[in-house]
Amino acid sequence: MSAASDCVICRGEDGDHELDRVEVWREGGWRLTMARHGPTLGFAYLEPIRHIPYLADLDGDEAASLGAVLGRASATLRDASGAQLTYAYVFGGGVPHLHFHLAPNIPEGVLNTSLIEGRVEERKLPSGATEIISLDHPDLPPEELAAVIDRVRERLSE
Template identity: 45%
Template sequence: MNDSDCVLCAGTALDGALMVEEVWRTDTWRLTTATVGELAGYSYLSPLRHVPHVTDLDGEEARSLGGVLAAATQAVKAATGADLVYVYVFGGGLDHLHMHLAPHREPGSPLQDDPIKGAKHQQTLSDGREVWVSDRYPLQDRELMRAAVEGIRARLNPTASEPERSEDLG
């Protein structure tokens, strides 16, 4: 089901306005590449169906994503001579899933390479280990970090017995 108000559901009709061009289409996905921008080859992989966010992926889109993502990133890398292809998924700006496939090449790349905003400094943990942390966002409470680890594990391994805890930062 498509959304008539969604610019990505319009498919190729709005590609010109969005300054992209369709370069590949499968039964469930399409890949567009920017025609204007800071980085040649910057591309967007989106489902043909109106799947709002990555957390809504299901059905054939969910099943096919691995192969489609591999093929698309390999083509972006080969065509641009990039060292790596970064994949960003945000979701706050446009309510139709689109993955940013960004060819990265050092030096002088304009890409963000860290998901945490701002400058960083080194901090010594209670056990003497040092970590780089944001100047603006302090380290989260360890119990909150642990609850997230356990919550994610429990959802993905509902019948698993208590797992061994691996050594982590603390």
């Protein structure tokens, strides 16, 4: 687990200055900051005030309040920026302090909607949903996928 003392996000306002962003809201153990530069209107970061490294480490009061905080922040960013919806991305490889990238999206905007690197193809399902298919990476063997599905189901039912 990474140390809070080395963490730019735990440095609060000083870290915000380095990251060129400004805090706009605190609620339920979370803070919302907004980028002061970049190509996306209303780009923001929702992060726990307490040092929680990754999404898989989320627990306690922050876990209990996340839904309400995430929903309110996303709706406010959407409405204030005139977007149709707000995308949420969580990675963790760059800064090991959990943060949701909240990005209001407009159709002609710059946001990448692909979860898969490389060439992809969109296929419309009967429901109207869009499935994204990788053209560079073949599907994994169904048995391998099924084994992980089973493990997750078992562990979550314990």
